[in-house]
Amino acid sequence: MDSEMMWITILNGFLKLLELLEKVTAFIDFLFTPIGLSILLSLISYHGLLSYQCDALTSAILASAIALTLHSIVQQPDP
Numbered sequence: 001m002d003s004e005m006m007w008i009t010i011l012n013g014f015l016k017l018l019e020l021l022e023k024v025t026a027f028i029d030f031l032f033t034p035i036g037l038s039i040l041l042s043l044i045s046y047h048g049l050l051s052y053q054c055d056a057l058t059s060a061i062l063a064s065a066i067a068l069t070l071h072s073i074v075q076q077p078d079p
Helices: 002-031 034-051 056-074
Strands: none
Touching: 002 034, 034 056
8 A cells, every 4th residue: 555655656746747847848938939039138138238237227228129129020021
């Protein structure tokens, strides 16, 4: 009886691990969509601008402008 409970506990933990991997994979897939790339670029440029001694408000505005520009370029319709 104890060995059955041990196997059930191990399988339950393995199931939770698989669910976590599925969520992480879905998040990574989202990051490679156009909006995800814009968000990722915005976060990276915000921290980069902060490291260049810009204040937080200026960094946020510039990072948003960079992300919106990228998003506009990526979403441009084909001619």
